[in-house]
Amino acid sequence: MRVKKYIVETMPEAMSQIRQELGKDAVIVSTKEIKSGGFLGFFAKQKIEVTAAVDEQPASVPAKEMVTARPSVPSSVARNAYAGRNQATSYPSERIQQKPAPQPELSVKEVQSASFTSSDRIDQQELAVSSAVSVPSASVVTNEASEASLQNELQEMKAMVKSMLRHTEHERWPDTVRQLEKHLLEQGVFSEYAYDLAKQSMDRCIQLGVNEPDAAMLKREASSILSELFMRNVKEGIAPNTRIIYFVGPTGVGKTTTIAKLAADQMFHHNRKVGFVTSDTYRIAAVEQLRTYASILNSPLEVVTSPNDLQRALIALEDCNLVLMDTAGRNYRNDMFVNEMRSLLKPLEGSESVLVLSLTSKSDDMMAIVKQFQANKLDRIIFTKADETVTYGAYVNVAMRTKVPFSYITYGQNVPDDIRAFSPSEAAEQLLGEF
Ligand SMILES: Nc1nc2c(ncn2[C@@H]2O[C@H](COP(=O)(O)OP(=O)(O)OP(=O)(O)O)[C@@H](O)[C@H]2O)c(=O)[nH]1
Ligand SMILES: [Mg+2]
CATH class of the missing domain: 3.40.50.300 (P-loop containing nucleotide triphosphate hydrolases)
Structure with missing residues (x-):
């Protein structure tokens, strides 16, 4: 086993040095933030110390080892490093050291099901680092701004997954249902409601035993769903006791x-x-x-x-x-x-x-x-x-x-x-x- 430390400013920099010197089979053992240079502790530069190791006789890595060899990169470091910023993080390094970020563990099943070959190992590290980026860790949530940005990331991911699911569902929808959704979008209905309305109208037709409804039937169902919605949201006239x-x-x-x-x-x-x-x-x-x-x-x-x-x-x-x-x-x-x-x-x-x-x-x-x-x-x-x-x-x-x-x-x-x-x-x- 050959172990080597790298002091770098960004994770991509570390990755490229490790890949060059230790080869593709190298794994990152640990990373931490350090201050380097400066005078009496002033003007020191924020850096990342990355420890990487490579087995001298490359062999296919058992799944268990891959789990333990996952990098322990604080997500704040990873995020900033990947953003290519030189200030690897705005948090004091002592805090991160005192409170090591709990890393999201891949389950053995997830690791086993991943079909990484040994030549993919550095790429896998990169993947693992990016997964650490998007999962909130205890060491970062103390900062409101970073919490908000994590929330945003999660929201975006959720929206992406939702839209992917919708896309797959759309493929299976009959043409008329897709046209109904398009019509509602053209009417200015927000996309999530247009989708729900089209889907609910189709579901009602299916309940009535028609899997491929024509436009007239779909319109009837959509109309009754809309009427029900508006009925719950109407207050007609002016009450006699209103002054x-x-x-x-x-x-x-x-x-x-x-x-x-x-x-x-x-x-x-x-x-x-x-x-x-x-x-x-x-x-x-x-x-x-x-x-x-x-x-x-x-x-x-x-x-x-x-x-x-x-x-x-x-x-x-x-x-x-x-x-x-x-x-x-x-x-x-x-x-x-x-x-x-x-x-x-x-x-x-x-x-x-x-x-x-x-x-x-x-x-x-x-x-x-x-x-x-x-x-x-x-x-x-x-x-x-x-x-x-x-x-x-x-x-x-x-x-x-x-x-x-x-x-x-x-x-x-x-x-x-x-x-x-x-x-x-x-x-x-x-x-x-x-x-
Ligand atoms: N086409 C159309 N025009 C309308 C309708 N209601 C009001 N208007 C017109 O809109 C213009 C503005 O109407 P106002 O009643 O003065 O609007 P307001 O909200 O009191 O305006 P401010 O007091 O200036 O804020 C007038 O020319 C009205 O005739 C409507 O239902 N349809
Ligand atoms: Mg007025």
Whole structure:
């Protein structure tokens, strides 16, 4: 047995020296981080000390030996070394020495099942090192950043495995099922939900005894799955005991127009006396827009300029049994605006918050907006501008991710007509369309 130590900056460097000097049969016995050079301990360079050994008479290695000969590379060292960085690690070497990283052991079965020949042994070391890279070890988890990066790696690996599994499954799917998934993706449904929906629809057909369903049958099943999903996520109408509704949402989505439509509906179909409040004093035209609707409906309007002013406005509207409050459309990526808005929306008794979202927006942006508001209280979502889009994937994405119930859909600029309650079966039909 010939044993040799190498002081190197990166693992690839060690690998290449070992391969050259000891040959392909060499195994790495151990590695550790060391400081080398410098003056009185200052300016020392971080290096890796790698001990490698080779049997003078090369022979095929028994599986057991291969397990014990696996390198004990701290994963932090390995990761940085493989990233080609000179600073092999940012952790003090004493810590790593005091707390040796528990190495993921290959089971004997795994080793036996691997068909490595003796000439593959260095490559196997490399593989083992990379496996140490992706498995979190106790010595690294103390650092939050590195923990997060390990989590990311694991997430990526999970996603990769999942997508590989999906790919294999796809191969076995009938054409119609693949087309359904494609259609849902084109509708903007997130890929994981498009896949699940297509698969569930196919499974239902199989349960009904049809392994190769045609498009009509698949659509029927998909439609019923979607309707069930939306049914669980719907809150129609306005409850009789709701007294105040705050409308929030990004700029220009149709908050003010929707308020006018709902006010007319509540007055004419539910006999409620409706009053308006607006806090949108950022644009001069904004107050005037709501004032116009208020005067057409012959309803009172109060303008509030600060959160404290809201109390006064509500007292002034005491004889109204429903108060609809308009807010300024703000950039919801700006925390200051969001905090300002939150301070305005006091969860008073009988109050509800409605988020207005335009179906012309991207689902990811919708999700970010919902997240900003969910810290407070969000009771419903109203989707606007259904007439300006042909993709309705947001229904699925938002329902699945946020669980905030949907209540109305608006589909045009006409006040008061272009609004209707969110209907699960209609939404399913919109999504499946011509499929
Ligand atoms: N096509 C279509 N247009 C709509 C719909 N709802 C509102 N709009 C139009 O969208 C534009 C903006 O509407 P507003 O009601 O002023 O939107 P807002 O959210 O109050 O806007 P800000 O107060 O500026 O944030 C207007 O031209 C409306 O007529 C809808 O359902 N479909
Ligand atoms: Mg407005």
